[in-house]
Amino acid sequence: xxxxxxxxxIDVVEFVHNSKWLxxxxxxxxxxxxxxxxxxxxxxxxxxxxxxxxxxxxxxxxRLTLSNFIRDRINDGSFxxxxxxxxxxxxxxxxHKLQAELDSYLAMRLTAAVIDNQxxxxxxxxxxxxxxxxxxxxxxxxxxxxxxxxRENGRIGQDAGLARRLSGQAARLRDNVQRRS
Numbered sequence: 001x002x003x004x005x006x007x008x009x010i011d012v013v014e015f016v017h018n019s020k021w022l023x024x025x026x027x028x029x030x031x032x033x034x035x036x037x038x039x040x041x042x043x044x045x046x047x048x049x050x051x052x053x054x055x056x057x058x059x060x061x062x063r064l065t066l067s068n069f070i071r072d073r074i075n076d077g078s079f080x081x082x083x084x085x086x087x088x089x090x091x092x093x094x095x096h097k098l099q100a101e102l103d104s105y106l107a108m109r110l111t112a113a114v115i116d117n118q119x120x121x122x123x124x125x126x127x128x129x130x131x132x133x134x135x136x137x138x139x140x141x142x143x144x145x146x147x148x149x150x151r152e153n154g155r156i157g158q159d160a161g162l163a164r165r166l167s168g169q170a171a172r173l174r175d176n177v178q179r180r181s
Contacts, residue, residue: 008112021098030059038092043082048089
């Protein structure tokens with residue numbers, strides 16, 4: 001069974017390596033986390049580049065390094081700048097092409113989990129994971145600054161955009177699991 005999981009992970013690594021957009025983020029854990037964070041926030045105008053960097057849990061890179069990486073991703077079209085509540089803040093969203101690759105990656109991971117566990121005791125927890133969720137993305141800041149105006153108890157406010165994008169895929173996967181059960 002372990003070999004099967006290892007083979008699936010190798011497939012995932014190969015998918016990321018061969019992708020045009022995702023591979024730019026696969027170079028470090030911090031940049032990978034940054035991609036998921038910006039995607040999860042889905043253009044929330046309360047957040048900007050400094051906030052994204054402050055929220056990273058896995059960063060061993062300096063703020064300057066991460067700022068330069070973000071600037072490069074804006075310049076190459078991976079991230080798009082959208083209006084925010086403050087003129088001095090740059091709120092980001094993934095480009096449509098980057099988001100499409102990320103959605104494919106997530107669908108591949110979810111599909112692999114469902115297939116690998118369809119006949120095991122893990123089937124019910126997987127079905128629960130596939131259920132649409134509301135406002136339960138956890139984000140914690142590394143700084144001691146008070147950001148209570150932006151999030152309460154480390155929770156992001158509205159996450160409807162991510163839920164909408166993934167709910168269709170989750171529903172199809174849930175239907176497949178139920179058909180196989």
